[in-house]
Amino acid sequence: MVHERVTEIEHDNSLDKVEQILQGAMHEFLVHGYAGTSMDRVAASAGVSKATVYSYFQDKPGLFKALVEKLAQQRFYSIFGTEPLEGDPKIVLRRLITKALNQMLKDEEFRAFKRVVIGESGRFPELAQLCIVCLIKPTIETLKSYLTSHAELKIPDPEATARILVGSLVHYVMTQEMMHGKEIIPMESDR
Numbered sequence: 001m002v003h004e005r006v007t008e009i010e011h012d013n014s015l016d017k018v019e020q021i022l023q024g025a026m027h028e029f030l031v032h033g034y035a036g037t038s039m040d041r042v043a044a045s046a047g048v049s050k051a052t053v054y055s056y057f058q059d060k061p062g063l064f065k066a067l068v069e070k071l072a073q074q075r076f077y078s079i080f081g082t083e084p085l086e087g088d089p090k091i092v093l094r095r096l097i098t099k100a101l102n103q104m105l106k107d108e109e110f111r112a113f114k115r116v117v118i119g120e121s122g123r124f125p126e127l128a129q130l131c132i133v134c135l136i137k138p139t140i141e142t143l144k145s146y147l148t149s150h151a152e153l154k155i156p157d158p159e160a161t162a163r164i165l166v167g168s169l170v171h172y173v174m175t176q177e178m179m180h181g182k183e184i185i186p187m188e189s190d191r
Contacts, residue, residue: 018056021046022067030112034064034120034127065130071110072134078103080139085146089153092146097169101189104173111178139166 024046028037039060043050057063079100085092104111114131121128143162147155155161172189175181 014056017048017052018066021048021053021056021063022070024048025063025067026109026113029064029067029116030109033116034060034124039063061126064127068127068130068134071113072131072138075103075107075110075135076138080142085142089146089150093165096143097165101169101172104169105177105189111173115178136166 021042024044025037025042027045028041032041037060039053040050042063043053046053053063057066079096085096117127117131140159140162143165144159147153147158147161172187175185176187176189
């Protein structure tokens with residue numbers, strides 16, 4: 001019984017340490033970009049030793065991958081939840097689109113992170129591909145599955161429609177917020 005508690009405490013401390021390292025990594029990637037971030041900087045920012053960082057993450061690509069996976073999972077589940085999509089498409093789709101857009105507009109840190117990924121994608125295409133695999137692909141697949149299951153919508157190509165929906169949201173946030181276009185080509189998000 002005592003051993004189980006110690007193991008549970010060690011597990012909780014381990015999760016706290018991982019979170020601490022991921023927060024330090026996020027800070028460093030945002031400030032210095034991918035290329036300019038070192039494991040030494042991550043360790044200093046996280047308030048842990050370099051050995052501790054390496055005990056949880058083998059290398060910088062592994063650390064970045066873990067960060068992307070965490071961020072993608074948080075965003076995906078905050079929009080889609082853990083249950084399959086069900087209900088009237090007019091209600092479900094409006095709710096999903098509103099929730100996704102609101103999240104994208106409010107989360108300045110994630111937008112800044114996307115800037116880093118896009119900016120570094122020329123030299124490190126695997127970073128951008130990781131974001132596609134972890135966030136965009138599951139989103140498109142989930143929407144495609146939902147659209148396919150609603151034949152009454154009479155959508156000839158559910159995958160293309162899912163891509164258009166996702167692309168419209170990404171385009172809106174990129175042009176209005178990330179590229180500061182709301183002063184040049186303003187558009188209300190509820191249109």
